[in-house]
Amino acid sequence: MVSLLRNQKVRNALLQVLYVGSIAAMVLAGIVIARRNLADQGITSGFDFLFKSTGWDVNFSLLPATANDPYWWYFLIGIINTLFLGSVGLILATIVGTIVGLARTSSNDLARLLGRTYVDIFRNIPLILQVFFWYAIITHLPTPRSAHEAWGFLLTSRGLYIPFPNVGSAAFAAATLAVIAAIVLPAWLGRTSRLAQPIGQRRTIQFAAAAAALACAAIILAIGRMPDTPLLDFPALQGLNLRGGLRIPPEFATLAIAIAIYGGSYIAEIVRGGFKAVGTGQVEAALSLGLSPWRVFTLVRLPLALRAMLPILANQYVWLMKATTMGIAVGFTDFFMIVALTINHSGQTLEAIGILMAGFLAINLSLAAVFNRINKAIALKGNQLRG
Amino acid sequence: MISTNSTGEPALRIENLDKYYGTFHALRGINLSVKRGEKIVVCGPSGSGKSTMIRCINRLEQHNGGRIEVLGTELNDDVGNIDEIRREVGMVFQHFNLFPHMTVLENCMISPMIVRKQPRAQAEATARLYLEKVRIPEQAMKYPSQLSGGQQQRVAIARALCMQPQIMLFDEPTSALDPEMVSEVLDVMVTLASEGMTMICVTHEMGFARRVADRMIFMDGGDIVEEASPDEFFTSSRNERTRQFLSQVLGH
Ligand SMILES: Nc1ncnc2c1ncn2[C@@H]1O[C@H](COP(=O)(O)OP(=O)(O)O)[C@@H](O)[C@H]1O
Ligand SMILES: [Mg+2]
Numbered sequence: 001m002v003s004l005l006r007n008q009k010v011r012n013a014l015l016q017v018l019y020v021g022s023i024a025a026m027v028l029a030g031i032v033i034a035r036r037n038l039a040d041q042g043i044t045s046g047f048d049f050l051f052k053s054t055g056w057d058v059n060f061s062l063l064p065a066t067a068n069d070p071y072w073w074y075f076l077i078g079i080i081n082t083l084f085l086g087s088v089g090l091i092l093a094t095i096v097g098t099i100v101g102l103a104r105t106s107s108n109d110l111a112r113l114l115g116r117t118y119v120d121i122f123r124n125i126p127l128i129l130q131v132f133f134w135y136a137i138i139t140h141l142p143t144p145r146s147a148h149e150a151w152g153f154l155l156t157s158r159g160l161y162i163p164f165p166n167v168g169s170a171a172f173a174a175a176t177l178a179v180i181a182a183i184v185l186p187a188w189l190g191r192t193s194r195l196a197q198p199i200g201q202r203r204t205i206q207f208a209a210a211a212a213a214l215a216c217a218a219i220i221l222a223i224g225r226m227p228d229t230p231l232l233d234f235p236a237l238q239g240l241n242l243r244g245g246l247r248i249p250p251e252f253a254t255l256a257i258a259i260a261i262y263g264g265s266y267i268a269e270i271v272r273g274g275f276k277a278v279g280t281g282q283v284e285a286a287l288s289l290g291l292s293p294w295r296v297f298t299l300v301r302l303p304l305a306l307r308a309m310l311p312i313l314a315n316q317y318v319w320l321m322k323a324t325t326m327g328i329a330v331g332f333t334d335f336f337m338i339v340a341l342t343i344n345h346s347g348q349t350l351e352a353i354g355i356l357m358a359g360f361l362a363i364n365l366s367l368a369a370v371f372n373r374i375n376k377a378i379a380l381k382g383n384q385l386r387g
Numbered sequence: 388m389i390s391t392n393s394t395g396e397p398a399l400r401i402e403n404l405d406k407y408y409g410t411f412h413a414l415r416g417i418n419l420s421v422k423r424g425e426k427i428v429v430c431g432p433s434g435s436g437k438s439t440m441i442r443c444i445n446r447l448e449q450h451n452g453g454r455i456e457v458l459g460t461e462l463n464d465d466v467g468n469i470d471e472i473r474r475e476v477g478m479v480f481q482h483f484n485l486f487p488h489m490t491v492l493e494n495c496m497i498s499p500m501i502v503r504k505q506p507r508a509q510a511e512a513t514a515r516l517y518l519e520k521v522r523i524p525e526q527a528m529k530y531p532s533q534l535s536g537g538q539q540q541r542v543a544i545a546r547a548l549c550m551q552p553q554i555m556l557f558d559e560p561t562s563a564l565d566p567e568m569v570s571e572v573l574d575v576m577v578t579l580a581s582e583g584m585t586m587i588c589v590t591h592e593m594g595f596a597r598r599v600a601d602r603m604i605f606m607d608g609g610d611i612v613e614e615a616s617p618d619e620f621f622t623s624s625r626n627e628r629t630r631q632f633l634s635q636v637l638g639h
Contacts, residue, residue, distance in 0.1 A: 281480060281482050281483075282484050282485075282486055284480070284484065285480060285486070285543075286486070286498075287445075287447065287473065288447065288473060288477070288547075289477075289498035289502065290470060290473040290474040290498060290502040290550065291497075291498060291501060291502060292470070299486075300486060303488050304488060307488065378488075380487050380488055380532065
């Protein structure tokens with residue numbers, strides 16, 4: 001018996017059992033106590049409320065929503081809003097971060113200084129302050145009647161108005177998916193080893209896939225187009241109001257900008273670190289082979305930097321996804337705000353928070369899983385980055 | 388276009404070459420002329436400017452004074468000239484510097500396909516030919532980090548040769564290798580020399596130098612202090628610093 005306890009494997013197993021057991025006991029105790037307390041206060045626990053209608057409205061939704069809709073539908077709306085805001089924010093933050101990060105690694109003194117200033121400013125101001133700042137600026141834009149106009153875009157205190165194709169929403173969603181496919185498909189087809197097919201042939205296949213997807217998008221738009229309307233619907237002033245085009249509400253614009261600018265400053269540092277991790281030796285070897293600086297960038301520096309960046313970038317994305325919960329600060333009905341409103345109106349605090357946590361866990365675990373796949377697929381064989 | 392058959396002009400002509408790192412005078416008015424097919428071995432103490440000199444030849448370092456002419460083309464700010472010279476001058480580095488995200492074959496094919504616009508099949512045939520020549524044809528589909536140091540350096544030589552350069556530069560190609568791998572790399576270099584390649588090698592492998600060098604260059608303090616045939620250099624150097632250096636590397 002004593003000798004069994006001295007066995008390392010046995011010890012580890014016992015510790016595991018103790019650890020899991022005590023956590024399970026705590027959770028169980030918590031549930032029992034909470035149920036007792038709720039019952040004492042006359043609040044019924046359980047998930048029946050999900051099927052009751054909410055009785056309140058959301059100010060932003062990609063799906064049809066009325067106050068008669070049940071809670072579960074509102075949760076779905078919240079998750080989709082969070083995913084939508086998160087995707088737009090992450091894409092913009094990545095663009096901003098790449099530009100600033102490259103500026104920080106450039107050989108131009110001014111570009112480096114500007115990049116550095118940007119990072120210093122926006123990384124060191126709390127996100128919530130930046131959200132309030134952009135919200136104040138956007139809500140103080142001119143009224144629709146005296147709006148700025150540029151290329152059919154209108155900046156007003158009621159939101160940003162952009163030209164929009166005159167198509168039904170289903171057709172628009174389908175066309176968007178087709179455009180995404182046009183971007184993802186070539187990358188997916190290119191994931192095989194460079195030598196599986198001749199380079200030229202692979203390029204042709206990638207190009208054909210992208211072209212086919214874009215053609216699909218065009219056909220969908222043409223079919224879904226509303227009869228007797230111009231292809232693009234431009235926003236224009238009619239009376240006191242703006243008609244036509246697509247309105248991006250100030251709340252959404254605020255959050256997308258704030259996440260882009262704030263997230264961009266973190267991503268810029270990741271981009272810079274990635275490029276710094278690329279050995280000068282590989283760059284010099286490429287130059288000595290006669291490759292042009294642009295080719296050295298696309299064939300050597302970028303691919304190696306990406307491999308160094310991706311794991312950290314994935315963490316940053318997960319983190320920025322959680323930053324969408326700032327929606328509650330300006331009244332954008334993201335998942336978190338829907339949950340908060342649900343708690344206010346239904347009193348189902350524990351259930352709603354449980355759903356909130358499960359939802360974010362699912363979103364972020366899927367994001368992490370996708371990045372893990374990409375990471376594995378492009379990881380360097382062995383650990384030689386500097387050679 | 389660089390002419391390949393003019394026999395008169397030297398492969399490389401360096402006149403009064405000056406190089407500064409900030410205020411540090413790294414190369415002090417160097418003169419060197421290398422004929423086509425000639426093999427030069429450069430040696431000298433650490434920090435004497437050997438790397439700086441050969442890195443100036445393909446513009447990995449920019450020189451501050453004097454003149455460098457490679458295969459009749461002057462190396463100056465003209466990017467066309469720089470590209471032309473880099474196409475014709477191969478370089479092998481101390482730390483191999485292979486592209487870790489490409490297979491051995493891709494390492495060898497990428498530049499011929501992009502810079503020389505070779506069709507893929509031709510680039511692959513050339514790559515396999517040179518991998519055969521450096522005696523690692525069976526490693527073509529592996530990644531660099533899956534190879535030993537000696538094998539990686541031989542891939543690096545093959546990669547440079549795939550561009551079919553007229554001049555090859557070597558910067559201490561065996562200094563980063565475990566002792567038992569040095570000879571496999573030197574053997575490849577000896578073969579290359581016997582085939583008439585114009586070579587400038589920075590190395591402290593004196594056995595190799597004796598076998599292949601047409602001329603020995605000894606550098607110290609940013610200057611060429613002695614230039615002699617290997618026979619003269621190893622047996623009857625009159626230069627004090629050379630003799631001291633030789634006794635250190637030869638170990639007696
Ligand atoms: N990038 C650089 N910046 C500043 N000093 C350098 C740089 N590269 C080399 N040096 C200096 O120039 C001198 C010659 O260096 P190098 O050519 O590398 O010598 P070797 O190859 O003969 O050992 C050394 O004193 C070294 O410290
Ligand atoms: Mg050196």
